[in-house]
Amino acid sequence: MSTLNSMVVFEFILGKNVCMKNTSPHDFFSPVTPSSVIGFVGIGNMGFAMLARLLDQGWPCASYDIDPLQNRKAQEAGAQLVNKASDIGALCRISFVVVVNADQVRDVLEGDHGLLTTAQAGDVIYLCPTLGPVDVGQFAQRALGKGVHVMDSPMSGGPVRARQGQMSLMLAGPSHILAQHQPLLDAITTQCFVISETPSDAAKTKLANNLLAAIHLAGVSEVLAMAQAWGLNAQTTLDVMQASSGQSWIGQDRMQRALNNDFAPRAHTCLLAKDTRLALQACDELKVSPPALGQLATQQFEQACAQGFQEMDDASLFLQAGGKPLSGL
Structure with missing residues (x-):
């Protein structure tokens, strides 16, 4: 197998690291660092608390929300604002979806201006709402058809604890992605619980x-x-x-x-x-x-x-x- 083909296989299996500057397969194993923009779709109480915590620690963030007040708060905190979820998909290789229910997730992922319309193969989307396990599994399966990994990652603890980095974050998804993203997850909270590699188990x-x-x-x-x-x-x-x-x-x-x-x-x-x-x-x-x-x-x-x-x-x-x-x- 040629070197180029080997790199293609590594990208498909492992997912392209968001900070990669060249085509070396070794970059697929490098921990993520605060050199790429982290996306947020939904910056209500919990989403804003997570975003603000990352901004405080030097992680650049972009955000989209339908609420002008929350957008103003995010901009004042230092986030880059965009006009629709698909803009997050185009800009960010790692994104957090922090909306309320399955219908909202469906819209911001798969709607006309959803994340998946512009996401690239190897991108990672953390799905943070409380959802039914069947819905999570279906979202993850459809996203994987585009080469995008959905990490099942519901949270608990409320906005005060989220802002303090003490909320609980339950995680289910490929272990190599979790290892690669450990610095980012550590910046969000000290309370990460890896449930399994199966999206829906965290739900x-x-x-x-x-x-x-x-x-x-x-x-x-x-x-x-x-x-x-x-x-x-x-x-x-x-x-x-x-x-x-x-x-x-x-x-x-x-x-x-x-x-x-x-x-x-x-x-x-x-x-x-x-x-x-x-x-x-x-x-x-x-x-x-x-x-x-x-x-x-x-x-x-x-x-x-x-x-x-x-x-x-x-x-x-x-x-x-x-x-x-x-x-x-």
């Missing part, structure tokens, strides 16, 4: 986590509202729970905000409602019996949305359970 892990988070949140909301109805001081009760066997991270985070009458959305109620539905849907698709508590938590979130809390922070489950904030009354 399953995220749905399992979020269903448990919903169970915790529904439970603590009802119990704290109950304690308040018993005549107990809700703040003292929450403090005891967090120092005792009833402790949970999401309980502490959300219930403290609820008691402070702070329902500004960090994580919208409708998002965790969507995630719980996706978890139960995955059970159906994978022919696994759904957990009973998960079904109950899903119902609680559906009721909260029906009562008008869908655009509020998911701490609103405390209100849905009959709880009363301690301030701002």
Whole structure:
């Protein structure tokens, strides 16, 4: 086999490194460095936090979003703005898609102005929304038909932890790409969890986590509202729970905000409602019996949305359970 043919084979199998300056196959193994523009499609709460963290550490970034306010924030932070997702595909060899649901992913990947219309063979797209595993697998398969790798990479922890580099990032995809991108991933967060090399496995892990988070949140909301109805001081009760066997991270985070009458959305109620539905849907698709508590938590979130809390922070489950904030009354 000629040298040229050997290089073509290496490119197909390994994917062309974004920082490569020549045609040497050895460049395919070089760690990525902050010398190429990292793309972001979707810079809402989480996407902006990730982008801002990379910019702070010297990684040049470009971004696209439909929200003018977020675009202005990104530009002020130092990002290069583009007009459509396909511009990210043309400009960036590594991109992060940080939108909300499968329909939005389909649009920004495969729509008329989607990333895949301009992406090059060997490009890598990190798919960060919480999605069903079947959808993730299908997106990855169709992208691979164009020579583009989709890395299944849902995240958890909220925008504050994302900005601090402490969110959880679950990863499923080719191990050689993860190794090559380790400096970039380290710049984003210290909490990376490699699940497997199979896109959809990280999605399953995220749905399992979020269903448990919903169970915790529904439970603590009802119990704290109950304690308040018993005549107990809700703040003292929450403090005891967090120092005792009833402790949970999401309980502490959300219930403290609820008691402070702070329902500004960090994580919208409708998002965790969507995630719980996706978890139960995955059970159906994978022919696994759904957990009973998960079904109950899903119902609680559906009721909260029906009562008008869908655009509020998911701490609103405390209100849905009959709880009363301690301030701002």
